[in-house]
Structures are given as C-alpha cells and as structure tokens.
Amino acid sequence: MEKQKQAAETEESLYTAMADDRLTQLPIHILHHILCFLSQKEALRTCLLSKQWRHIGSTRPNLEFSERFDNTQEKSVTVVTVVNRILQGFCDQNLSVHQLRLEIRRSDLRPVTTLLEKWIPMIPAFNIKVLKLNILFNTQDLPSAIFLAESLEELHLCNCRLCPVESVRLKSLRALTLEQKLLA
Incomplete structure (x- = not known):
C-alpha cells in the first residue's frame, strides 16, 4: 500500500514538473545558447530529458572533438568518422x-587531412565564428580556403602548417592565434 502511494506521488510530481516545464517551450536558438555554457559532455546528457531535448542536445552549435595520442590507428579513424x-x-x-574545436594528436594524419580538405571549405556555409585547430605531427598544408572564411571572428591554429596564399578574406576576424606554426 505504501509503495502504491509513493508511486502515485512520484507520478503526480512528475506530471506537475512536466506541466511547469517552461524551459522546453523556449525557442530552439535560445536553448542552444543556454547549452553553449555547458561542456559538450554535459550538453549531451540533456538528450536524456525528453524527445525534444534529444534533438536540442545533439544540435548544439559548439562542437568539440579531441583525440589524445595513442598507438591505435582505429581511434583516429573513429574520431574522423564521428566528426x-x-x-x-x-x-x-x-x-x-558557432564554434568548432578539433584537437588531433597522432602520427598518421591521412584521415585527418581528408577531413580538413572536405570541411574547411564549408566554414562559410556553417557560419563558423570561432575555429580552433590543434593538429600535432601535421605535415600537410592547411587548406587555403580557411583564409576565405568571412564569418570567422576568432581563428586559433596550433601545430598547423601554413603556406602562402594569394587572397585573404577574413573580414570579421578579431583574434588570430598562431602557436607552434609551420610555414611552408
């Protein structure tokens, strides 16, 4: 009898909480802005809240991908596949x-090079404002399309190999950080 009473109270409190859930009723761009203050791991946990939150958490506009150095080739391929x-x-x-951070630290960068060649030219289409790349052991030139991304406001390049380019159209750029760069 006591368990039934507790179950009824729990169900009632859940119903009340759902009825009072005004956060979910906010426009999606506001919910995305709220999620930007959480780490990617915390934002992904919100996917468990409801069906609507599953979509909101998985479309968070701040993306972070990090792979630490290890000796397995499969991990690099997996990170590239996920990205x-x-x-x-x-x-x-x-x-x-809005923000893309990619940190790859491994010796075989062929899959990463393919990834960069595919997605760097898409920066304007994504309207990326902040791009942070840290690619250790990089021996390939960064695609020159990165210097044509007019939407970029902040560009952080670490361990990225740069080659001379003919045209630079970083009209919105406010901050440029180059760390341990390699010039071709």
Whole structure:
C-alpha cells in the first residue's frame, strides 16, 4: 500500500514538473545558447530529458572533438568518422556551427587531412565564428580556403602548417592565434 502511494506521488510530481516545464517551450536558438555554457559532455546528457531535448542536445552549435595520442590507428579513424558524421548532419539540416574545436594528436594524419580538405571549405556555409585547430605531427598544408572564411571572428591554429596564399578574406576576424606554426 505504501509503495502504491509513493508511486502515485512520484507520478503526480512528475506530471506537475512536466506541466511547469517552461524551459522546453523556449525557442530552439535560445536553448542552444543556454547549452553553449555547458561542456559538450554535459550538453549531451540533456538528450536524456525528453524527445525534444534529444534533438536540442545533439544540435548544439559548439562542437568539440579531441583525440589524445595513442598507438591505435582505429581511434583516429573513429574520431574522423564521428566528426564527419556530425558535420554532415549539421550540413544536411542546414544548421550553423558557432564554434568548432578539433584537437588531433597522432602520427598518421591521412584521415585527418581528408577531413580538413572536405570541411574547411564549408566554414562559410556553417557560419563558423570561432575555429580552433590543434593538429600535432601535421605535415600537410592547411587548406587555403580557411583564409576565405568571412564569418570567422576568432581563428586559433596550433601545430598547423601554413603556406602562402594569394587572397585573404577574413573580414570579421578579431583574434588570430598562431602557436607552434609551420610555414611552408
């Protein structure tokens, strides 16, 4: 009898909480802005709240991908696959990415080079404002399309190999950080 009473009270409190859930009723761009203050891990946890939050958490406009150095080739391919899949999803849904941080630390960068060649030219389409790249052991030139991204406000490049370019159109750029750069 006591368990039934507790279950009824719990169900009633859940119903009351759902009825008072005004956060979910906010426009999606405001919810995305709120999620930007959380880490990616915390934002992904919001996917468990409800069906609507599953979509909101998975379309958070601040993307962070980090791979630490280890000796397994599979991990690099997996990170590249995840980044490809997520960016393709954003592209298919015509969603903006406000901030993209990619940190790769490994010796075999062939999959990463392919990733950069595919997605760097898409920076204007994503309307990326902040781009942070840290690619250790990089021996390939960064695609020159990065210097044509008019939407970039902040560009942080660490361990990225740069080659001379003919044209630079970083009209919105307010901050440029170059760390341990390699000039070709």
